[in-house]
Amino acid sequence: MKVIDLTHIINEKMPVYPGTDTPKLTPVNTYKKDGFKETFLQMYTHTGTHVDPPAHIYEGKKTLDEFSIDQFIGKALVIDCRMLKEGEPITMENLKVYGEKTDMADFLLFNLGWDKRWGSDEYFGDYPCIDDEVMDYILKGNYKGIGFDVMGLDPIADENLTRHKKLFENCDIINIENLTNLEQCGDELFWFGCFPLKIENCDGSPIRAVAWFN
Structure with missing residues (x-):
């Protein structure tokens, strides 16, 4: 394995x-x-490679410890977005090349190649983010979570956390940030785990994110 x-x-x-x-x-x-x-x-609680639940943004929404343990394991697919320039949006065109595999995944993980900037000031730059159409596609799906190799779902400059609010408003889903090594996962479905610490009323937690292939 x-x-x-x-x-x-x-x-x-x-x-x-x-x-x-x-x-x-x-x-x-x-x-x-x-x-x-x-x-x-x-x-x-949002240090390093970590996971956000709805309670990160909304009072009274689901905390990490309230999720079933199977929320944090499943089939994942990496969406290669490394061709995008700074500030350029992630669009449905980036997903369409994977066909029906996007619908078969429990997790969509977006590879911006930004992990190679980890430890430098460039990591805090204007990384690409998903646009409204991709967000709507995720919300209409049956995904357990989405993930990115950048600092956040929203641009650092967006203090309103627009995408976080839309993702968590009516959906019990998790959001993973600061992933690395996604380019090693290929373009097929694979097993993925992202288990948080089991902290009471948890608004977020560092995780050990792992991919494995049988």
Whole structure:
């Protein structure tokens, strides 16, 4: 079985959403002093490769811990959008080349190639985002989730979070951000998992996103 890690590593120097703090990994027990190692971890729930539920945007909507565990596993398809220029929208033309495979997937994962900019100022640039037609297509489908190798579903400049609001307003779906290595997944359906921490009333969580092929 072939397995691909689609997750960025968490460290104190990683990129984070503007206005939030980087993670803190503070040693509290050491081999020399205590005979074991333990670290105090402090970070935002939307750090690194992570997943958003509807409760990220709307009070009273579904939290991550309220989803069934099978929400986070299924068949995925990578939509290659690396040909798009900065600020250019992701349109239905980018999906149509995959034919009926888009309807067979539980997750649509959009590869912008932006993960190659991880760790640089370019990562915070004007990355392509899905347009209204693609959003409507997703909302009419039976998808468990969508995902991207960029900082957000919305452009960083959109403080209104327009796409987040439309995605979560009437749909119990998850949104995954800051994926990596999507180019290794090919253009066929594959197994995908994106399991969050099981935190009470959870508005978001880092995940270990993984693709595997039998």
